[in-house]
Amino acid sequence: MRGERRGGMPRHLPVAPPLGNGRFYFILIVFCVVACILIGRITLLQVIDRPFLQSQGDARTLRHEAIPAHRGMITDRNGEPLAISTPVVTLWANPQELPEDGIQRVMLAQALGMSPDDFEARVELYSSREFMYLRRQMTPQAAQRILDLRTPGVYPQREYKRYYPAGEVAAQILGVTNVDDMGQEGLELSYQPFLAGHPGQRRVIKDRRGRLVRELGVIREAQPGGDLVLSIDQRIQYMAYRELRAAVAKHEADGGVLVMMDARTGEVLAMANLPSYNPNNRTGLDPRGLRNQALVDVFEPGSVMKPLAMAAILESGIVDRDAVVNTSPGWMRLDQFTIRDFRDYGELTLAGILEHSSNVGMSRLALQLSDTAIWEKYNQLGLGQSPGTGFPGETTGSLPAPVRWSRSERAALSYGYGLSVSAVQLASAFTALANGGMRLPPSLLRLSEPPQGLPAIEPAVANDLLNILETSVAAYTGGRRARVEGYRVGGKTGTVRKSGQGGYTTDAYRSVFAGIAPISDPRIVTVVMIDHPKAGEFYGGAVAAPVFSSVTGNALRLLDVPPDHEVDE
Template sequence: MTDGQRKKVGNSFIAWRFFLVCFVMLAVFIALAARAAYIQIIEPDMAIDESNKRTLRVEALHAQRGMIFDRHGNELAVSVPVVSVYADPKALDKSLEKKVLKAARKQGENIELLQKDQAELDKRKNIVYQNDPRWRELADVLHDSQSEINQRLRDDTSRRYVYLKRQITPAVANYIANLDLTGIHLLDESKRYYPAGEVAAHVVGFTNIDGEGIEGIENLFDQALTGADGRRTVRKDARGREIEVLDERERVEPQDVTLSIDQRIQGIAYKALKSAVLSYKATSGSAMVVDVKTGEILAMVNSPSFNPNNLTNAAPHKRRNRAITDLFEPGSTVKPLAVLAGLEYGSIVSDEVIDTHPGWMRVGGRVVTDPRNNKEMSLREILKKSSNMGVAKIAQTLPKDYLVRFYQKAGFGEDTGTNMVGESSGLYRPDRRWSDFEIATLSYGYAVSVSTAQLARVYATLGSGGISRPLTILKQSEPMPGERIMQEHNVKAVVEMMESVFEKGGTAPNAKVDGYRVAGKTGTSKKAIAGGYGDEYVGYFAGVGPVSEPRLAVVVMVNEPGGDVYYGGAVSGPAFAEIMSGALRILNVAPDLENYATLEDQESNDV
């Protein structure tokens, strides 16, 4: 290279350009460093949020609702898998807009002008939507009108979550998935199913569409049955592969609930009660079966009932658990208590004879009367013929406070112990002033209102020999703790007297339980109305069996029977006999009537 060429190259180097390029590159590096420092040090949250949006996934670990069983493990409430359909109207609208703009671009239209003309854009989106036959198929398979589906999807396109249908079958869900509709999503859920249907509806209750307990056991043990969902937070790569588990919260498994109900006895009780209500054209009815040894409720039924799997026709009056909510004056079913009170106090003895002549008496300016003049009656005859005069005269031998407190001790005026939602404690005010006439009416079942459950508890106390136990709707491994409130020999004496109700001349000769000695008592009371009593009646039948060793207490109540037949022995007696007989056989309780008859024959031969 010549000197002239070297001089030309040297002169071609321009210093300021070199420094300018260096300065620009340095500035770029400084800007990048500053930006990196800003993102990572000063404001790192934004970058983290953007990263999390792309990589973090939160997976819900759903806890399926617990099951409800009867005492033998038969399902009373189960959860079955279903699918819900929901829509994202905003995503659908964006998809329709893309299709409109794509079509306009192919036609060579000005896209920017079309986007500015919102009315024209909406018009074209609706045309694209309506021309797609899949939306009509969606409406058909969901059994909804096309206009209703259109309203949910197109009226407000700013929404991101709209239910189209809850709890559809997996087959319908598969059909919808195959339609491949933009903005339509499927959500796995569960639906409550009740295998026993209307037979156990009032006990088990039901849930709403979101799985929350509304009535019965479903409501009472809602928290235990629900559990708690878990959550798992993971980081995934672009291919959806799990990279890291960031957080994991285990779900709280729900508890199953085992009831004291025996589904076999529940079915027998419901059938018998429903037949009685229909046969006598009654407004309603209730029945209960209680194990006197444990306090467990083996059956609790009401009529009318409802189908918990389809609440379309489940009117509020059908959903009410009348056995624990509805109150009535129990009538003559409490007369055994009045006799027991006299025996416990000592004012009478078991072979006492009460003079009821002339069949009526005036008490505190009012009249207590029997249908006929029975003259002198034994305690057994008083219960057999259900004499108001007999028990009223026994009540006159007792201090007022003693009889009132005796009824309270038996369970009137307090909850039975089931803790079921809506249970009433009855209407009984022992602390008020009682007139002589009120005490007389109290002895034969007026001036006090009780539920079927409360009366069942009283008779369970009689069946257990005087031990009062709270009732329970849950299966127990041990008997409920009890308290002796009556002497056993007095209770047994009264229970044996109550057998006479089934004899000729008693109030229920046609309600015998084949093969078993059963103690019972009929009851018929007028229904109270404003200012007095109306023309409607309530028919009761309550009893325990078998007498030789009581196992069950059964109470049947029929409310407002129609026609001329309304006495408890007639309207409730047959149902009582059917329930008691069926339940004792199911529990394999040995018949005792034959042994009793043989024993009587032996005693007569000895004489």
């Protein structure tokens, strides 16, 4: 056969000629270039671009999450909570990750308390974004019921919500926070940096859907806010608000204010305002209720200023303690103005002038003084100046400078017209009578030790006036309804005409009472103002004095102040 040698031995097939040297080296070079490219690329990725690539990878998986800081608690002087923060859950969603399934969307909308149409409209509005709120500040239990639906694209966020146990009773002094737990009003605003604290931060790894894969550790611990201890006594605050509300309702008034201060320290034990609001539910909020009228609103005080003006008269040395003033015929003309008393009281002692609240008697005494004597005394008592409580928007009041005053203006100042004060300023001024002539600035925070006080009235004069104030609430006076069973109290009524566009009105009044108790060893100073009572009675002795009596009596017993007088009914 062909291809075989004879004898049966196979014949060798022809061998292909070897590759040419050029082709071999070409292939070798190609392999080397590819290897170099691969090595270079690996080097570029692993060495040169490693930090950048790692940062890009971390940016897609590594997260820095904030750890919310617990807002500090606000308590009363006895440690009772007035404002606390509770943990809540906010639900948010990535609209681009929400399921297309209509049934899942309807179930989610119903769980959120939304109609399907409203939910779809909201999703459409945020469709180009990766974040939208579903529901803010839910209770953990309510939020968990929604999370149990396991709807893709829905995530929780831990937050805190402010809660006020006292509700409307102390709303204006505390203020409120917004949905982001930032102070907006009152002490929540003025002490925002102290209460807020500092949020922490932690590192976590999340997948592309935002789900937590692993926690890498805490970068910075959250620092909770500081706790604020107020001077307010919650027990007295509740009583003050209750009695003030009852008086406003009884007399169909527009509102009212009550301020009670510790006569030894200047600490504000109670500060009630009406109208008010519930800070835990602000639906239908009356904007008037937001104002802390005791600190930010002013009014002409009227006759409650007479004991303070009398201090300037006694210190002048022009008249002595036993002087007698003729107030007949019960009126007088000054600069084309007529100053009137309730009736013709005839001759009155200084005590009688205060007991009967004689405008004529005060005017005749004031006109014997220098032009600036009463103004200087009011200025020493802190009127026309900031109270210094740190409360946002606290007013300075108005005490016009004595420039070219007429005789009628000087007289009006002595019986409480021509100036304006806040309830807190008035209470602070009366601490000078209760504290041996030393005026105490008001404090909304509990003090560790009593302040020095500011000299405002000569001690002997302050003691004389304190005793005169006790006679001003005697059984036969207009202030008799301010008496407290078992305690010696003193005070002064005021009935002030409200001013309008055309001057003073004849049918709108403010009823005021400022008092001190007990007289033997003063412990508290209380100011009550009822705005525009319309149910018939409007005199300070009939409207404001009974509120003083009720609140002061209960407060003295709560503070364990021993009785110093037996009332003979």
